[in-house]
Amino acid sequence: MAKKPFTGDIDKEVFDAIGEGSFEDMLDAASPVSTGDRSTRSGVIAAIHGPNVLVEFGPREQGCCPKAHFDELPLLGDVLEFVIERTDRDGMLVLSRKGAVQKATWDALEIGQVVEARCSGTNKGGLELEVAGHKAFMPAGHVAIHHVPDLDVMIGEKFACEVIELDRRANRVVLSRKSVLRAEREVAKTEMLGTLEVGTTHDATITSVQPYGAFADIGGLEGLIHCSEMTWERNTDPAKFVKVGDVVRVQLLEINTDGDQPKLAFGMKQLIEDPFVSSMADVVVGEMIEGTVTRLAEFGAFVDIGSGTEGLIHISELADHRIKSPKDVVKETQVVSVKVLSVDAATRRISLSLKQGQGNDESQPAREDDSAMRKLREKFGDGPLKGGIG
DSSP: OOOOOOOSOOOHHHHHTSSSSOHHHHHHTOOOEEETTEEEEEEEEEEEETTEEEEEEETTEEEEEEGGGOSSOOOTTOEEEEEEEEEOTTSOEEEEOTTOOBOOOTTTOOTTOEEEEEEEEEOSSEEEEEETTEEEEEEGGGSOSSOOSOGGGGTTOEEEEEEEEEETTTTEEEEESHHHHHHHHHHHHHHHHTTOOTTOEEEEEEEEEETTEEEEESSSOEEEEEGGGTOSSSSOOGGGTOOTTOEEEEEEEEEEOSSSSOEEEEESGGGSOOHHHHHHTTOOTTOEEEEEEEEEETTEEEEEOSTTOEEEEEGGGSOSSOOSOGGGTOOTTOEEEEEEEEEETTTTEEEEESTTTTTOOTTSOOGGGOHHHHHHHHHHOSSOOOOOOO
16 A cells, blocks of 8 residues: 555554554664764654644654654655654653754744754854844854854854753743754764775864864864874974864874774875975985074984975084084074985985084094194195105
8 A cells, every 4th residue: 555644643553554564663663873962763654733743653652743844744654763852741752853943933932942043143252143033142152062263253144053041031042053063963973984984085174272283173073183293394383283263184094983982083294295205306415515403402403404304413423523412513593514424215314414514524534633744834834745765
């Protein structure tokens, strides 16, 4: 028998006469799916009566969803998903369709109801809204999941929000958009997590900046961009590269689902050219180059040789005599001439020498410093020396 709309009372026998399978078979298809603050469940269309669609979740569990939530009226016996909004005084579940927003009326407004509101302005505490022909208020902390630095961008916008406080006598309504976004986020998170793959790229919104990196959201899932994965530069401050609200392109480096919450690791530098690789082609072992000392360490001095590429002058290559500290020879921001000793692409290391760059290599001492040669010049002068017998 083909399905047809039905507008009578709920009756178990009606279900047994519809389509193939029994009433119990159709209820077996109903499975709860968590969506955070609210839940989503599958139910069987039992009847359409007046402005409402009656839904059966079990022999003693029924719900009611407004017809306005359907683009097309369902057929009797259809199994559809509904959001459980709350339970009314009679024990009936108040339902809504996923993605549907109720057109609120003042008399029917209730705490927990998801309604559409329009932002008419802002104040120090949050947003001024209009709902069901009345003014409402939304605290700044309830506007979004993350902080919104400029609330003026919300003026004129319409969005779904939940009634969290209601006092008809005082004509006071307080709304929250965050709770609705969280519920949607949980659904999106579950769907997205099943499709993510390491190596894929995504547009991410920066949600928090910390000394060790920045957290970014890719549409329901949040991950960390460690400071070492932001740029090819070393020892960088994340605040120099991103700020809250920025949208950046990231690559997914790791997915960890061992804990209660999935942990994602993102990278930004993987999507830009490594300056070391490009500049390395211009660096030749044995050549003399100029660079700027960027920082000092106990074991030597780092020198920027161009394009942000750093090489290291080991402490043993700073002078032709033993020194206690690199600061005894060089200082930060000093421009020096150095000799390239080695270039290792695998370890991203360039070894430099200052003493060889100045011609003071211990393996090749200057003849001017040779004491025997100095004595000969004092005796015979600076002219060419002649030798021979007789």
